[in-house]
Amino acid sequence: MASPDDARARSDADLGAAASALLGDRRLIIATNRGPVTFVAGADGSVRPRRGSGGLVTALGQVGHHVPVTWVAAAMSEGDRRAAADPKLLRAAAGGERGVQLRFASVERAVYEAAYNVIANPFLWFLQHQMWNLPERPVIDAGVMRAWERGYVPLNEAFARAILAQARGDRTPRIMLHDYHLYCAAEPIRRARPKAVISHFTHIPWPPSSIWQTIAPAIREGIAMGLLANDVVGFQTERYAHNFLRMVESFVPDAKVDYDAWTVRRRRRTTHVRHYPISIDVDATRRVADSPRSRRRADQLLGGSRERLLVRVDRLEPSKNILRGFLAYETLLQRQPRLRGRISFLAFLVPSRTGLREYGDYGRKVQDVVDGINARFGRSGWRPVQIFYENDYAQALAGLSVADVVLINPLVDGMNLVAKEAVLVSRRDAALVLSETAGAFDQMADGVLPVAPADVVGTADALAVALAMPVDERRRRLALLRRGVEREDITWWLRRQLEDLAELAG
């Protein structure tokens, strides 16, 4: 059997080969809203770079290790807008990113705010996560339509211009667009470079047509037709890809959808609709989990206690279904009195979009439910739920590493990387309870205990089964899951896309 290092080297070589096949002597152009570096304007007039974080940035940063990359991001701040016009600053900042050249798509602040704070974040995110009380929200009023027409669309056009500026002299540039901020960028690129090779990948869920059907035709058609200007449109799961095909069939009359070939034919062009489940950087995740700080924290969390540990790690937001997770735990404690005093629920909750009213309201409800459980069951020396409300990745991995059971019950989730991290860092043969509605479920179904997110009773039952599961069975499942995560890692995600694009570029 090959050693993990051999496998890693081979996987890296495969990625390099796919990249070369696609690019020749070109640079790969990647576009995302948030870039690998952001600039902070100081009060003294200076502008200083700061490295970005987040899964997407980490994932895409890797490509630079294998091929030269030009990365176009939105100028999100005043600092970014100033850096956009200062090649020296950009060059200096990109120095930290191997193989990466940095560029900004820059629009006026008001335009960006409309695109980001009216359309992308509150509107598209909520829509695609089905997080609305539909009888009342959304209300597509004049403000929303204006933000679409004068914010989102112009921002996408600015991206297209910035990308085209990097593709000067190349009739067939290779371009990867990312996520729900950039549904309309391919079309203006395609107009200028009919033979460009362009892909778009959506990181969040793609809901069924009945959801798109509730919103303004100009927006849903703009999104569908915008995406059809790509050669490849990628999603996290087969179901999301299918939902996209159905959406196109519903709203783009001159498109011909082939459900077997997974293609859309429109105006003599073919768009391939694929799914590429994203994953984590296995080595990097292990490195953090094995760091002295994370190890130390793990020992502290474990303490000398003989309690079983139930753990969750999530951004504190409604789609993560945190409320029902605690209700299920409450049901469990109520049904199994012998668990009281012998189990702790450690919830690592990362602050998220704290400015949004819906998030604030949700956070307060979560706190109320937790207070209720601690008041009802807690006693001196035993606190049923402990909340860690901070952004501390090493601590969160430490929590996952010592868990007996990890609860991941999102209402809906593009992928959910916590499930994959938990598998990788577990040191106590954790059993995973996972929502069927998480994208990750498609790859992990055979090794987890499935739950339907609204099913509080079913979730309590699954927790009980997980806690009672013999160690051999837990170990067997975890080994199965771990092999999957190691095999289908972030390199695999990227390579498959590059290979598909190379094949199309012929």
Add this chain to the structure above:
Amino acid sequence: MASPDDARARSDADLGAAASALLGDRRLIIATNRGPVTFVAGADGSVRPRRGSGGLVTALGQVGHHVPVTWVAAAMSEGDRRAAADPKLLRAAAGGERGVQLRFASVERAVYEAAYNVIANPFLWFLQHQMWNLPERPVIDAGVMRAWERGYVPLNEAFARAILAQARGDRTPRIMLHDYHLYCAAEPIRRARPKAVISHFTHIPWPPSSIWQTIAPAIREGIAMGLLANDVVGFQTERYAHNFLRMVESFVPDAKVDYDAWTVRRRRRTTHVRHYPISIDVDATRRVADSPRSRRRADQLLGGSRERLLVRVDRLEPSKNILRGFLAYETLLQRQPRLRGRISFLAFLVPSRTGLREYGDYGRKVQDVVDGINARFGRSGWRPVQIFYENDYAQALAGLSVADVVLINPLVDGMNLVAKEAVLVSRRDAALVLSETAGAFDQMADGVLPVAPADVVGTADALAVALAMPVDERRRRLALLRRGVEREDITWWLRRQLEDLAELAG
């Protein structure tokens, strides 16, 4: 060209022929939650029959004009439960219904309450109309699971027993089950009579799998497998039928779905999945609209006024999207000052489930928005919105008959019969603004102005277009729609189902 009377006679004859082909010398057994007659227990110990109302009862009552029908309904009240055991009472009560024999499926009050007030009405209705704020509702707790297991399922079994009692001695009874109260009745019937010919028709929307995926597996699988015990499963639209096929594929592992043939094969049985858009009784609707009372009311509503009339008729409930309808009207008044004083919005809102908190809250929000519009734009002698909050069918038809524009913008709707009534009774060549998400849209798309329900700006635009539409165009569209409603009426709906069943019964 044939006269309408000729067409009517032919249509009746076709229905009679289909019924005879299906039944031979049998009675057709129909099962619904609410029957054509209900019984009221008096304080003096007496039990008095009262005729039921509602579209379904009217529609199915017609079958009795053509063939002998045994109608099994739930004993909903104490009076019903007593009548259930009193053949004389039942016989006397059924006298008013041509050809109809009346029977009750009777369960203990607590069982019925659980089925009706925990599962069917708040749970399935809300789920299938996507009326939830999903991050918080539904919560499937022990109470819901108990109501499913000890309420809904036993009620369905009681229906099966009552139906089988009527099918004594018949190895192949013909049975039509109706709506979301009876998803699980076919299975116990099938066990006792493997060769019975059974259909089920769902009158409300069938949401996509991503919605079913959020709820407890025992419930969604119970529903899917329960329905597969029928020979024919009918829905209002092709999209709902498709959603059902997808649901079966997702949740019933041993079922084989054929999307081209619209069939499901499971355990050596085939279920045919069809769509039969329901409609209205054309003659009966016209009779009410032409009644002196309705005519008089129409004249009063019209008054001597030279105002344009915008009209809506709806049960006051969240799925009807009444709030956004008023917001669109407000946008219209704001954008077109010359309309002020020259248009009235008459809203005929029928009280509905006033005991449900969600409905009460929604009603208050509607009132607030209306008060806001009247305060903002109203002036002496002109009230922009008038609400008629009562259950008065003749008055509602009167309102529709004098409308210049009818607004029907539900968030989602199984069919929406108001759209069809409006077409039939209009005396002023009304233009219709209709949600794409109403089942009726599939049949009426060519003659209406379409709107997406959350699109307030688009709805305001559609109202403006409707108000500005030349009378010739309005007349042309209305004639087109009217021909459709006359052709595809309630008799047509029923006949197609009987024909399909007759073909299967061979």
